[in-house]
Amino acid sequence: MVLNHFNFIRLIMGSPFTKANNMSISEDLTERLHSLVKKNTSVFEFLYNSDSDGYCFFNIQNSSNKFINTALSNTLGYTDTTRDHQAFNVFTEKDDQRMISSALEKKCSDSSNFKGDVTLKNFEKIKIPFTYLGVKLKTNEHTYLLCCFKKQSYQQVKRDTKLAIYQKLFENTNLAAWRCDNTTRKFEYNETWVKLLGYSLDEFNPTSIEEIRTVLHPDELTRARENFVTYLEGKSPFYETEIRMKHKNGHWIWMRSKAVIVSYTEDGEPEWIYGYREDIDKEKKEVEIKKSFIAEIPSATAMLDRNLNYLAASKKWLTNYNIDSKNFIGKSHLDFFPNLQQRWKDIYALCLQGETKRSGEELFVDKNGKEIWLIWEIKPWYNSENKIGGILIYSLDITEDKTKAKEKEINALLRVTKEQNQRLKNFAQIVSHNLRSHYGNSEMLLEMLEEENPSLRNTTTFDYIRKTTERLNSAIYHLNDVILINSTPSCDFIKVDLNEVLKTALINAEMNAAKHKVSITNSINETTHILGIKTYLESIIHNLVDNAIKFSSPERTSFLKITYTKEDLFGILTFEDNGLGIDLEKNKNKLFGMYKTFHKHIEARGVGLFICKHQAEAMGGHIEIESTVNVGTIFKVFLQHE
């Protein structure tokens, strides 16, 4: 077969055209097509390049005069038998009209291509979407339309349906709608949209994304663009931004802009984006007023929206929580408090439902471990529509007041202590001056009396008066010691030669020890020093040595061993005896009490241990005791070593 144009057309068309009423397309028409193709290579190219699911060929003047080829009727599922009756019905009238009118719109001559969408009914009368590509063919008598059809893919159908819905919405909505084609940067808006800015459609000219930016406030533009890009890149589930736009009159209006991607290109790039704007100017300006008001509140205050994002905060809040004052608005509260306890989240949730929560004085510990006393309150705030717009958090740092109160308390205590100390000193003076002077007189009078009446010397009564006077003296003496320890402020300790003090004490006790047959051993090194007060150390040693002798057991050979061991914190001076011992279980509480005695002993005064304890403590140490009745006693004096 010669591959002339005619044959070629037959070949690519698969079969001759069939008229809907089952009449084959006339040879004449085929001839005409052939001659057209011969005249105009673009028609040939059109047919050659159309990767089609079938063709249709009809007369524009008389749209009922239609021909479809076998490929198309097969695509639609018609069999040879059904085709005869129904093939013509594949077109809806509306689709016919559309194809014809789009053909007529092409005013230019033959072979101008055009395309569009149609739905063709298959043999079950289900509408199947097709894209068509048309070409106009003119002969002397008629204008013909040759359309090749391509069944749309499912994706394509979906995309187109979606676009169609949005298109409709865009055209009919009262919302201030806009759309843009991200591939071409084309930007469109409806009438409501331009009205928001005070324009009519005729007055407002921007047609691209870039042009539209000229009416956006530069302060918010960067964030809006960032939000937009984030959304386009799929990093955020929606696009929403609050931005000011320039009104025709020159002032700025707050808008909230929301958008969705409706379609993607074949490469998966976002294509059509539809969105709308709402006027939030009033709402926003209210917030702005609140914002500048809140910034100046002297207490720590934060205003959050329903999503716990910052709308405003007082300067105090920002300093207290170390938040960057330039870059916190719009950020989440949780960004600044990532370890927020569930307790607070629960409180926020309740407040967002309308509750108000407040605290009493509450102790917090900040990240540096500093204790902070706070009073806080969290409550919802309402927008102009009386709906909860978010929450207000308010906290007051009362640490300073607390500290002051504490200081006051301490000062009050200090004052009382001072007064008591003063009274104690006065008391000490009364004891040492007045009481003692009476004793002194008694003593001197007794002496005189004795001299004048030597016969009195051996009478029991006189002897008792004497002893009573002596006991009064020693009682006053010890009382005075006790007061002096308690009223003398701790002074700087000095280095004391332990052995020197001990030796003096032992020499003084020599007679007494011999009388009670107590052998005393001192195994302390010559060069042992402690830090303390010499007179106190003398008193302690004197008392404990005295004690050991006084309460030695007459039933055995008595000893007193004095040793010294140096440990980390203390030097321990130990007095170990095998004397009468003390029942510690019974006497634990009163052991070191004033005027407690444990032995029915003639010289037991009971002040000694009390004084020892306090003197040891005044030197930064203490005294411990181990004792078993009738076995012995160990006193350990803890002293600060050199």
Place this chain on the structure above:
Amino acid sequence: MNKVKSVCIIDDDKIFIYTLKHLLGKMDFCEDFILYHNGLEAVKGLTARMENQDQVPDIILLDLNMPIMDGWEFLKEVSSNSELKKIKTFIVTSSIDPEDFKRTKDHSNVEGYITKPLNSKKLKEVFNHL
């Protein structure tokens, strides 16, 4: 032991003075006593004696705790009087407060600190010191 002409006793305690006089008399080391019951009385009396060129005591036995003018105030008064300052003064007190003892060191005319009760032994030490 040196015998002195005159001993001045400044003390408000009559019983003490009674016993002290007895002791001094028994020990016989002074010819005369001058008695004052408080510091002010003593300052006035002693100053008057000096002006009249009367006998000034050889030693003063000074109590600390007295009404009107106590021992400390007396010492202060005396410190501005060059003549009275020369008289050797002994504190005779019932105070065993170490603070009182320390305080006497500030006064150059104070020769000693004796705690009551007095007895012949303590008195002897005083006069041996002279």
